[in-house]
Amino acid sequence: MSKVLVLNASYEPLNITSWRRAVVLIIKGKAETVEHNGLVIYTNFPLPTVIRLRHYVRIPYKEIPLTRRNLLYRDNHTCQYCGYAGDGLTLDHIVPRSRGGKEVWENMVSACVRCNVKKGNRTPKEARMPLRITPRKPHSSLYFEIARHTRGDAHKEWRKYVIGLTG
Numbered sequence: 001m002s003k004v005l006v007l008n009a010s011y012e013p014l015n016i017t018s019w020r021r022a023v024v025l026i027i028k029g030k031a032e033t034v035e036h037n038g039l040v041i042y043t044n045f046p047l048p049t050v051i052r053l054r055h056y057v058r059i060p061y062k063e064i065p066l067t068r069r070n071l072l073y074r075d076n077h078t079c080q081y082c083g084y085a086g087d088g089l090t091l092d093h094i095v096p097r098s099r100g101g102k103e104v105w106e107n108m109v110s111a112c113v114r115c116n117v118k119k120g121n122r123t124p125k126e127a128r129m130p131l132r133i134t135p136r137k138p139h140s141s142l143y144f145e146i147a148r149h150t151r152g153d154a155h156k157e158w159r160k161y162v163i164g165l166t167g
């Protein structure tokens with residue numbers, strides 16, 4: 001309940017803030033409430049869960065590093081071939097390194113040991129192991145932060161403002 005998704009004037013997610021800060025932005029007229037969860041903090045003032053800035057803010061693009069941790073996070077700690085979720089996941093090069101596959105977001109997925117071994121030095125097509133989701137480069141670290149805050153049933157109202165959010 002304490003976190004609020006801030007949208008740019010263009011409705012793109014901008015950042016996550018505390019409800020207190022969000023309320024200040026609304027009172028100052030810098031933002032408007034887009035979604036609230038029905039809880040009322042003051043008379044006629046529902047607690048916002050999504051707000052939108054009245055003026056567009058330019059933000060520099062923040063590159064998210066390709067690390068094991070971030071990759072597992074993107075893939076929801078799930079084998080992208082069989083759906084296994086748990087410990088001992090490995091990282092698989094979709095097009096194997098020995099065949100020119102690069103170490104980039106689009107060519108890396110989380111895989112369980114079994115699938116990784118089974119696939120071996122082949123492409124998913126050759127191995128007849130289709131990927132469950134086409135791997136993409138995450139937009140920004142905000143994407144991860146939002147994903148973390150929308151696990152399970154939390155902050156359901158945020159989802160429609162975030163494209164490509166999984167899990």
Ligand SMILES: [Zn+2]
Nearest residue numbers: 079082112115
């Ligand atoms: Zn697997």
